[in-house]
Amino acid sequence: MLGRLVRRHGDELDDDELAGLADGLLTGGFETTASMLALGALAILRDTVLFGQMTGGDDEVHRAVEELLRYLTVVQIAFPRFARTDVTISATTIAKGDVVLCSLSGANRDPVLGENMERLVPDRAPTQHLAFSHGIHRCLGAELARMELRIALPALARRFPRLRLAVPPEKLSFRELSLVHGIDTLPVYLD
Ligand code: HEM
Numbered sequence: 357m358l359g360r361l362v363r364r365h366g367d368e369l370d371d372d373e374l375a376g377l378a379d380g381l382l383t384g385g386f387e388t389t390a391s392m393l394a395l396g397a398l399a400i401l402r403d404t405v406l407f408g409q410m411t412g413g414d415d416e417v418h419r420a421v422e423e424l425l426r427y428l429t430v431v432q433i434a435f436p437r438f439a440r441t442d443v444t445i446s447a448t449t450i451a452k453g454d455v456v457l458c459s460l461s462g463a464n465r466d467p468v469l470g471e472n473m474e475r476l477v478p479d480r481a482p483t484q485h486l487a488f489s490h491g492i493h494r495c496l497g498a499e500l501a502r503m504e505l506r507i508a509l510p511a512l513a514r515r516f517p518r519l520r521l522a523v524p525p526e527k528l529s530f531r532e533l534s535l536v537h538g539i540d541t542l543p544v545y546l547d
Pocket of ligand 1: 380384385386388389392429430431433434435436460486487488489490491492493494495496497498500501502
């Protein structure tokens with residue numbers, strides 16, 4: 357896709373625009389879903405209820421996927437926003453031009469969403485979580501990502517019912533420098 361962009365529109369794009377598009381495509385469209393699949397697979401390996409739920413009906417899968425999206429919140433902060441005017445939210449005054457960063461992981465653990473939000477509760481009724489953010493820049497690929505997760509995780513659980521971790525959980529290493537939360541590798545036994 358990037359090659360096609362360069363071939364067809366190369367003269368219209370400068371390097372910064374091309375880098376921005378590549379970042380949007382690879383980080384935004386690929387790394388996010390790939391991380392959700394790997395971390396979601398780890399979550400189902402560590403929770404037999406969740407594993408069973410993935411082999412259940414559509415409603416069970418839907419609940420489990422929404423809870424995973426909320427709990428894992430792989431995109432941890434929304435894009436930076438800049439205040440257009442002075443504004444006061446709760447007791448905090450934000451001046452015009454100030455940058456505002458919103459922690460989506462923090463928002464997704466807000467008690468306003470329900471009880472024990474710091475825990476993964478596989479059959480929790482879907483919440484109004486912010487894993488895809490909110491407002492005009494809300495994730496454009498949200499429904500595609502949901503579809504991928506609702507198909508791939510149940511397929512994995514059905515195809516490999518004896519799936520299990522090949523290393524002790526404490527040996528797993530998680531990404532430290534990426535904006536998108538993820539795992540470096542997930543070694544598993546399939547049978
Ligand atoms: C589980 C997977 C995904 C998660 C958790 C996720 C999450 C997010 C978040 C939090 C934002 C920022 C919104 C904001 O700052 O308000 C965003 C933006 C965006 N996402 Fe996703 N995303 C996922 C998958 C995808 C996929 C598969 C695509 C494309 C096929 C995609 C395309 C986009 C685009 C184009 C934007 C920018 C929207 C804009 O600026 O108006 N995302 N995503």
